[in-house]
Amino acid sequence: MTAPAHESENRFAHARQIADAVLFEGYVLYPYRASAAKNRLRWQFGVLTPPRYGADSGEHSHQRTECVMEARQGDQLAVELRFLRLQRRTVQEAGRQGGFRTVDELELADRVLVPWDEGVEERIELLVPVEELAAGEAVRGFELDAAEDEEPLVEDGALAGRLLRRRERVQGRLRITAQDVPGPYRAQRLTVLVENTSDWDPTPGTRREAALAHALVSAHLLLGLDRGSFLSATDPPEWAGEAVRACRNEHTWPVLAGPPGSGKVLLSSPIILEDHPHIAPESPGALYDATEIDEILALRTAALTEREKREARGTDDRAGAVIDLADSMPPEILERLHGAVRGLRELTDPEAGADRPWWDPGNDPQTDPGRDQVVIDGRPVAAGSRVWLRPGRRRTDAQDLFLHGRTALVEAVLHDVDGSVHLAVTVDDDPGADLWRAQGRFRYFQPDEVTPVEGP
Template identity: 40%
Template sequence: MKLEQVKEIANAVLYEGYLLYPYRQSALKNRTRWTFGAVYPREYSEANGGMEPWTMHTECLVEGQAGDISLDVTVRFLHLLVRTVVQPELAKDDRLEANASEWSLASRLAGEPLQEGVEREVSVMGLSLRNLLAHPWRVTIEFPASRTVEYPANAAATEIIREQQALSGAFILAAEQVDTDLFKLSIEIENTTLETGSVTSRRDIVLLQSFVSTHTILQVRQGSFISLLEPPEEVQTFVRECQNIRTWPVLVGNEGERNTMLSSPIILYDYPQIAPESPGPLFDGSEIDEILSLRILTLTDEEKVQMRQDERTREILERTEALTPEQFMKLHGTIRELRPITEGEIE
């Protein structure tokens, strides 16, 4: 399976919990980020007794000839930023007056700075297994701080400021031979962003310096991965010795293919698939697409304005409003497989 196809599945992990219905950050449940797989800065983690871990560890098995096998490894996560809308003083006064009669906490939070996520990925390609057996391979993760200012054409805001803090860390690849033509791979992801030890109580602040929704894509050439869920009997002992901490690797691709693995903070089965009936992500795998889509259509104009503030939730809104009756019918349900029922099953 091509990397871009794998990313379609991986993005379901990347954005799970990014924002929940009603898809506006002023909603109370969206004041806390519900994404999985956060790798926190080491200083912050150690200052808080290790309650929020600063590493993520994957182990899996690959079989083949060591001299032939090469690997591609990609670590992906979200890098959060703060988006602040600077409004004219008159607009601020009007908004405060309008909210003075509102008892809703969400209304009072609507004008606060918002968080957005930027996709980050760091890759190493064509890494020889033979070289990896000789010594571990360290790949640096480094993204600088940034600040951008946008001057929108409309009069609702004079400036939109996006600020992002620096991130630094690494992932370390290692391999060892455990049997004839059988090897164990390990990937350790570390967040070593500095000057975070003093942030001890505000999770929302430290997430700005964390790897959020972290996951790893592994691809092998001239070799095959072993399923950790349904391994052959002869390798089950080696599978049990694999340690996966805060993540779990599964095979991805077409049924039977064994050249790609996705190590995800959300436990999946081998060969996860995006339902063909789904028109696109809704960031909430625990809900039913049809119900969420219908609920989105009931949002007020004011709620839709807030939903449009984030690029990704704006895409959800526009896609949902464009759904045809035929597409809605597909969301209602489908039958994947039919088989005859035997007489014994009826009893």
């Protein structure tokens, strides 16, 4: 094994954008303050705890990545393990007679500081010739020593306090093997095992917060080949299907992470992704909540009070950067976040021209939502019909289940591009039905989820 070459930065540049979203997913959530309830239960993805803690708690101490690769002669495998290392921050106020005392909150002019667990990014990198893997297992252990840092807090030229940051010792190991895969082409099954090997021994009743100080948090792998390529775990070529299905991945999921069409980089993520994931180009920066919409987060963040913004800035430097980003976002960027339409050319009729959709339901003489009908239980159902609602088990909207057995008025019969039929309805005795009707907002059910009402 050798140290990775400098070109590894360029090799992983595209994939690292996605990896960063994985690394910091849930790091600090809106409203970006330590006092928020959802920021008190953190570090949920890719956490590898010390083995002795995991044995009793059910937490994992390892990740196993297996994939099929087509390495070429003289190829080298670049491996980059990335994770967050917990850094516990203590806030201390300067005493009038000298010395410091630990406090729960220290208010400064630009921020309000509170105790907080920060995340320090760590990388373990190595470069392994593929020929060496054929000869046996490659093992790389690593150890990060405990450390303490002190940051003085000065305001108006006077010492107001200090921040103490403490990092505990973290130990781990990478184990890499490769075995030839039978088949018409030269391929190998690559296995990379990431282990937390800390000898930290918890006492009975030890809380998770103590174990996190010795854990690998948001652990994930970036793998790269110089000349060869990796095969997709979900859409492999037919000849490699059996070999890919035999791969065993534990607590992580491998996806192709380079540009579309490229298989030189693989990301093994604790969050399930699709091949070639990408960050929306409209996204203005990291907001640390990939399950939300950037526009909503930006608008809500800008609407925080000045006191709340000071608390966020005092919570974490990354949270402070989010506040500054929202405050400085120009209108044209916000407008860009409002929505984007992609791939219009694939949805147009080339013979009709790019400006004409291949199907416009509003101008299709063969469809009329107000007059179309569908036969249910031998009876025609159209706009104006009344039906019993009987939503099926396949419904993903739990609120629809509360409507089971209610009656409703059919407002329109709609057809989609897949040939399915949907009934737009308003529920009887709903006091907001007239408003919903005026706004064109309805509830939608399929024909097998309703029964015609007998009689008037």
